[in-house]
Amino acid sequence: MPKPTTIEIVSQRAGVSKTTVSRYLNGKYEHMSEKTKQRVKDIIEELDYQPNFIARSLKSKKTGLIGVIVSDITNPMSVNLVKGVIDHCIQEGYQVVTASSDEQVSKEKEYVLSMLNRQVEGLVVNIVDYNDYELLKSLAERGEKIVLADRTICESHLDMVTTDNYDMTRTAIKAMYDQGFDIVGFFSSSLLKSNVRLTRYNAFLDESSKYVPASKDLAYLLNNEAEYEPSLRDFLAKSRGKKAAIFASTPMALLNLVSAAHELGLQIPQDLGICGYDNLPWTKLMGLSVVEQPFYEVGLESAKILIDRIKNGLPEGKPKYVELKSNLVLRSSTQITK
Amino acid sequence: MPKPTTIEIVSQRAGVSKTTVSRYLNGKYEHMSEKTKQRVKDIIEELDYQPNFIARSLKSKKTGLIGVIVSDITNPMSVNLVKGVIDHCIQEGYQVVTASSDEQVSKEKEYVLSMLNRQVEGLVVNIVDYNDYELLKSLAERGEKIVLADRTICESHLDMVTTDNYDMTRTAIKAMYDQGFDIVGFFSSSLLKSNVRLTRYNAFLDESSKYVPASKDLAYLLNNEAEYEPSLRDFLAKSRGKKAAIFASTPMALLNLVSAAHELGLQIPQDLGICGYDNLPWTKLMGLSVVEQPFYEVGLESAKILIDRIKNGLPEGKPKYVELKSNLVLRSSTQITK
DNA sequence: CTGAAAGCGCTAACAC
């Protein structure tokens, strides 16, 4: 491997000082004669000289690196988020270091620390557990630039970009009642780790109370696959004689619900209406109504805010909180005739 | 943002020289008194000192960064490949810069160059077009470490990791005839850009010739969605009276084929058997038989080879070519009774 | 066993 040309070599060949070459590289042509400028330019091209980024970084403290850590990169939603981040960062001249915490808080922390240690200039994090934010908070207080994407935490001073979970869940529940369902249940994976799920749960309770008395009794918080079928039976018993539907608050809940309904031989939507999060490819194939969240845009916006922070510091001091609008995709699973 | 502690600070506080601290950091305890070692250790912990990676990189020429460029990161197959690369790299102490060329050769080149320019130590590339490899080839000749993942190019001296496309396509075709189909067609997206597709095409021709005369006539190379339905009609006309099946050589071809079959009101597998690449989530839901490629392992293996090259140079000089075994997943779409 | 000093490749005061 021939060792690459340095600014030193270029300056010697051009018969000027390193400073002059450096000035040329940084576009500071103001006080430079057209002649030397041209000369330097020619030599650089001749030698195909590429300035060393590392050396530049050492001086400038700017690595041009942004880190993104998602909870599960094999999840299509996460990928879109990552792509949004990457697309914006590249456009702004940054490169992106990616990692997946695989839903493990320990990995998340490890990656946050190691990325920062490698001097990424900022971090977009799709956090694993909203209870476990001390590290991120203290880092942010120390001046590190961190933006939370999709999954939020409460009382923090971090920038956050997420979607309109509360509003959209209410909208979806309302839409189901409007379609002619008399009773709408709520299936969700555990609320323990996710603020987002909690928000949707509250939205369900708030909206449902407009249509039925004890909406809390219609909400099922499921921890594992085995709980779905019994819960579904229970819900069906409660709604006997009524047009029943269920809102599945997470893709996991949606998948398990559909399987359970299938097991029980239910016809969708005649025997049971279904709607849920998110718009994964298979939901389309199965004609399921879903809430589609703009994950690519969440990534894009997160990167935008992050780079803004990096370039301009913390202008107003107060953290930004952005909620992007989701889209309700109605398909056959909620189409009934009253 | 308080400026981080440097080795200078640590050395002063510990009352030793920077050299000693540096030695400690690099685990060179051989000629170090237990006392100073302990002293340095304490101060480092007290100050929570983190050595600056950039400064280290400048000296050592090692950035600990690996680049991975895939043709389309939103594609589940690519994601698994990326994950394989990331998992192995992190385990080996490297971090991964990710980019997606979105099937554009120009972007691919741009990213290759800019990553190298940012001193990634090596690159895993899932190339866009197998005709356009001059850049990668010349870079490799210059000593850059590059491994091609999944998509290969012919006469090159690059390391490559892919799957057993030829063997598995033959196996799949054979399996279809063995299941009782009398005539098996071949639908593929354009062969222009992909060596992999060409390989599968040849495998089809070779295997088919064992069962039918002019197998070339049964192969359809489709450029856009609109061509699928007419091609399917054409194939059905050719196979009238026979148990017919089609092998779709790419996920795109598979999806379009299924749609076309649906349009024509065909029952799968009674009216038409179907098998294809790859094992995407929706193929399971539709009961389609597919070839499942080990993309995660392709990524893993690519990273392994790359890091080996980085650490040990080019031992034998000859490039490695690794073919990982795919898995034929038989589902209802190929289950007929003779 | 430890330290002084040179230098990785580049940038930026501060001269001239």
Added chain:
DNA sequence: GTGTTAGCGCTTTCAG
């Protein structure tokens, strides 16, 4: 207009 010089934070000879 251009060059000299002094670092950025760390590693590594080479002395002691």
